[in-house]
Amino acid sequence: xxxxxxxxxxxxxxxxxxxxxxxxxxxxxxxxxxxxxxxxxxxxxxxxxxxxxxxxxxxxxxxxxxxxxxxxxxxxxxxxxxxxxxxxxxxxxxxxxxxxxxxxxxxxxxxxxxxxxxxxxxxxxxxxxxxxxxxxxxxxxxxxxxxxxxxxxxxxxxxxxxxxxxxxxxxxxxxxxxxxxxxxxxxxxxxxxxxxxxxxxxxxxxxxxxxxxxxxxxxxxxxxxxxxxxxxxxxxxxxxxxxxxxxxxxxxxxxxxxxxxxxxxxxxxxxxxxxxxxxxxxxxxxxxxxxxxxxxxxxxxxxxxxxxxxxxxxxxxxxxxxxxxxxxxxxxxxxxxxxxxxxxxxxxxxxxxxxxxxxxxxxxxxxxxxxxxxxxxxxxxxxxxxxxxxxxxxxxxxxxxxxxxxxxxxxxxxxxxxxxxxxxxxxxxxxxxxxxxxxx
Numbered sequence: 560x561x562x563x564x565x566x567x568x569x570x571x572x573x574x575x576x577x578x579x580x581x582x583x584x585x586x587x588x589x590x591x592x593x594x595x596x597x598x599x600x601x602x603x604x605x606x607x608x609x610x611x612x613x614x615x616x617x618x619x620x621x622x623x624x625x626x627x628x629x630x631x632x633x634x635x636x637x638x639x640x641x642x643x644x645x646x647x648x649x650x651x652x653x654x655x656x657x658x659x660x661x662x663x664x665x666x667x668x669x670x671x672x673x674x675x676x677x678x679x680x681x682x683x684x685x686x687x688x689x690x691x692x693x694x695x696x697x698x699x700x701x702x703x704x705x706x707x708x709x710x711x712x713x714x715x716x717x718x719x720x721x722x723x724x725x726x727x728x729x730x731x732x733x734x735x736x737x738x739x740x741x742x743x744x745x746x747x748x749x750x751x752x753x754x755x756x757x758x759x760x761x762x763x764x765x766x767x768x769x770x771x772x773x774x775x776x777x778x779x780x781x782x783x784x785x786x787x788x789x790x791x792x793x794x795x796x797x798x799x800x801x802x803x804x805x806x807x808x809x810x811x812x813x814x815x816x817x818x819x820x821x822x823x824x825x826x827x828x829x830x831x832x833x834x835x836x837x838x839x840x841x842x843x844x845x846x847x848x849x850x851x852x853x854x855x856x857x858x859x860x861x862x863x864x865x866x867x868x869x870x871x872x873x874x875x876x877x878x879x880x881x882x883x884x885x886x887x888x889x890x891x892x893x894x895x896x897x898x899x900x901x902x903x904x905x906x907x908x909x910x911x912x913x914x915x916x917x918x919x920x921x922x923x924x925x926x927x928x929x930x931x932x933x934x935x936x937x938x939x940x941x942x943x944x945x946x947x948x949x950x951x952x953x954x955x956x957x958x959x960x961x962x963x964x965x966x967x968x969x970x971x972x973x974x975x976x977x978x979x980x981x982x983x984x985x986x987x988x989x990x991x992x993x994x995x996x997x998x999x
Contacts (some may be wrong), residue, residue, distance in 0.1 A: 628721070635812075637732050642713075643706050644704075644743060647703030648823045650689060651746055651750075652835070654698040655957035659967075661847070662847065663845070664973065668696035668844075686699060686989040690830065690831065690835040691831070693838040695838070700746070701751070701990070707739070711739045715733055728783075734778045734779070734788070738790050739790045742790075744768070744770050745953075747806075748768040749801060759996060768801055769802075791814050792814045792901070793811075793812070793819075812902070815898050815901035819897060822895060826890055834886055835966075840883050840886075841889075843880050856948075861928070863949050867881070906947060961983045
């Protein structure tokens, strides 16, 4: 049995080696992902995910690996996998905001500010973890998403082998697990320069996204919950767009109904489940980046990028904090997939008047005046700007920059530190050091 403490989400290299010596290979580190599912009870705190609408389950303290083939634990596995995804997503949003410039540092912590100048050795040295305090200064999400992916995939494999009659709503559970596994793969494939899965060889982002596409296809075929089906349609549209399959991307996005949104839900039940983006700004550790300040549309402040100048200095005692107002509570949700994203995928895939119509559909959500085709001189630049503003602090700007070749800032940052060369997230040392199929 493996028991992983709830505070042991980001072991250092020495801890990894100790785990290897004990022949307990913990999978997100690249050792075959043979992680015992006993971490379900110990990684997640009771109430780790607001999933009462899915299944009511009791989270056990310890579970033997073989016991997880018991149909009675199918609900536990589902809740655990979704909880791990929301943990990872909770780290992705502020990390990507920092890397892309949506946020700048207003704190003096070295562990935080290395992300502010995109220091390569420091980023490689961090596998990432779930937020452990309201004042966390740590970033990164490789380990959390690898763990979320594995839990979803392994749970789906186990549950698929269970008797249908013994698992109520089995098909929908499998669809849900595949949808969330797909989104873990999306975030790993879109944001990293390369990837490795289950102790395998180095993979291109396109190969990882192809795996995500297959997961979404399976989710659509199995899920009965419309929210999961629509989530998977948005995921498929997103991946097709990333892969350059424009007609397929638009066709998939057409299937998403108006108003749809699938959120990552947060709660004040425990620190691990609080909205980390809100907490990091509430503590004055981060300020909205310069390029997102005072954005206007039709002569008025853009409601898609809400913020205020607090005229107060940050935790570093120097930077004046511009506070984001998109999330005003530690329990505010963050969209994972939505109709507005589907519409902007249609815009990018079809261009022309279809793009104008799709962008205006999204603008209507914010009561913003419409765009007019004859006034648009650069359609692609217009779409990317609409995405930049619409998805402010939703974790998408970094992947947009990586996937679309948008240059990252050069020169020096707000602290006078020189930006290091950067185009995408490198594989962390925790993968390179422990995956025998990879070389530095």
